[in-house]
Amino acid sequence: MRYLTLCCFMALFTPKFSIAQQNTDSEFARYLMATGQTQLGRLEWERLHFHSPGDTNVLIGYRDALRIERAHERALLLGRQFLESKFPLTTETILSIQTECARDAMWAKKYPIALGIVDTLLLSQSESHSARNQAWKIGINRLIHQQNIPKTYSVTKAVVLSALVPGSGKIYTGAWKDGLTSFLFVAANVWSSYRGFSTGRPGYGYTFAAIGAGFYWGNIYGTRQWARHMNRMNTQKWENELVDHLTSMP
Amino acid sequence: MPVKPVKEFGRAEATPNPRHEWDWLAFASYRFYKKHISSQDAISCTFEPSCSTYGLHAIRHLGAFAGIGATFDRLSRCHGWNRGAYDVEVSSGLNLDPIGLIHPKQKIKKIHQNTP
Numbered sequence: 032m033r034y035l036t037l038c039c040f041m042a043l044f045t046p047k048f049s050i051a052q053q054n055t056d057s058e059f060a061r062y063l064m065a066t067g068q069t070q071l072g073r074l075e076w077e078r079l080h081f082h083s084p085g086d087t088n089v090l091i092g093y094r095d096a097l098r099i100e101r102a103h104e105r106a107l108l109l110g111r112q113f114l115e116s117k118f119p120l121t122t123e124t125i126l127s128i129q130t131e132c133a134r135d136a137m138w139a140k141k142y143p144i145a146l147g148i149v150d151t152l153l154l155s156q157s158e159s160h161s162a163r164n165q166a167w168k169i170g171i172n173r174l175i176h177q178q179n180i181p182k183t184y185s186v187t188k189a190v191v192l193s194a195l196v197p198g199s200g201k202i203y204t205g206a207w208k209d210g211l212t213s214f215l216f217v218a219a220n221v222w223s224s225y226r227g228f229s230t231g232r233p234g235y236g237y238t239f240a241a242i243g244a245g246f247y248w249g250n251i252y253g254t255r256q257w258a259r260h261m262n263r264m265n266t267q268k269w270e271n272e273l274v275d276h277l278t279s280m281p
Numbered sequence: 282m283p284v285k286p287v288k289e290f291g292r293a294e295a296t297p298n299p300r301h302e303w304d305w306l307a308f309a310s311y312r313f314y315k316k317h318i319s320s321q322d323a324i325s326c327t328f329e330p331s332c333s334t335y336g337l338h339a340i341r342h343l344g345a346f347a348g349i350g351a352t353f354d355r356l357s358r359c360h361g362w363n364r365g366a367y368d369v370e371v372s373s374g375l376n377l378d379p380i381g382l383i384h385p386k387q388k389i390k391k392i393h394q395n396t397p
Contacts, residue, residue, distance in 0.1 A: 208362040216357050249353025253383075256351070260383045 069099050085118040103139035184258045193254040200254035213250040303345040311337045329375040338380040
């Protein structure tokens with residue numbers, strides 16, 4: 032009798048429990064993401080995607096969670112696996128997922144893959160050879176294959192230059208005004224220190240030598256940080272240009 | 282793409298960390314400078330936060346060695362030719378250069394980047 036009751040209970044309530052659980056879990060994952068618990072939210076989305084791999088809404092939620100955690104490579108892989116699966120999808124859905132895959136490829140710095148996806152997208156359109164599409168493709172090709180953007184500065188080169196001639200590293204990274212000021216500060220302190228020692232006032236000499244050493248070290252350290260900062264800024268600017276161009280796809 | 286946030290640091294006027302002697306020294310120097318030297322002069326620093334506050338932040342957050350370097354670097358960047366090189370605070374018209382701008386100690390967690 033006990034087992035019979037249990038079987039009846041399971042037959043009556045288990046499907047409802049599972050459906051209810053699945054429905055609420057999607058809300059729960061959204062709640063986790065909204066409250067900043069991104070890791071738990073991502074895990075929840077992953078679980079939901081495992082249970083219902085053909086659900087587009089779950090795919091979007093999971094991909095957004097991965098993007099928030101900057102796992103763009105995995106988001107790209109997710110989108111491509113979804114497209115390669117045999118789920119019945121409308122043309123609009125396929126196009127939107129492909130566009131998102133191209134964005135993920137950009138953010139993951141997989142530019143050749145992004146270009147391949149863009150080519151597929153253009154070929155899928157009926158007017159793929161129109162002048163507008165071709166102009167857009169030329170623009171994105173130019174951005175991807177442009178060698179000077181992002182202009183990256185060698186941090187080692189900048190530091191070595193600064194160590195040899197104070198300020199020259201900053202001039203190399205484009206901040207010639209800062210470089211000139213650094214050179215003047217170091218040179219003035221070294222000159223004052225030399226004058227102090229040569230005129231028999233070692234107190235002045237040591238004081239200006241200490242200040243000059245501080246400026247010299249600060250110049251080297253600041254050049255390193257500035258070169259890295261400029262590299263970051265240039266790369267970010269270039270990536271933003273690429274993503275803007277991708278978003279404006281005809 | 283999600284914008285990488287510049288890391289915000291705490292107020293300079295907070296009490297120094299008692300575990301670090303350099304922090305005490307920097308805090309004492311900062312207070313002396315602010316009370317007896319800087320208060321007797323007009324505002325001449327072109328940056329926000331000012332160079333003294335920046336130095337205190339730098340020593341607190343980067344350590345003594347790198348902090349002193351960052352402070353001297355900031356002093357050599359504090360001149361009248363740097364208009365346009367930084368974002369400008371609208372209310373004061375000063376260049377915005379918090380410690381987190383050039384020294385972002387961001388450790389962004391990159392998970393599963395190499396997952397096949």
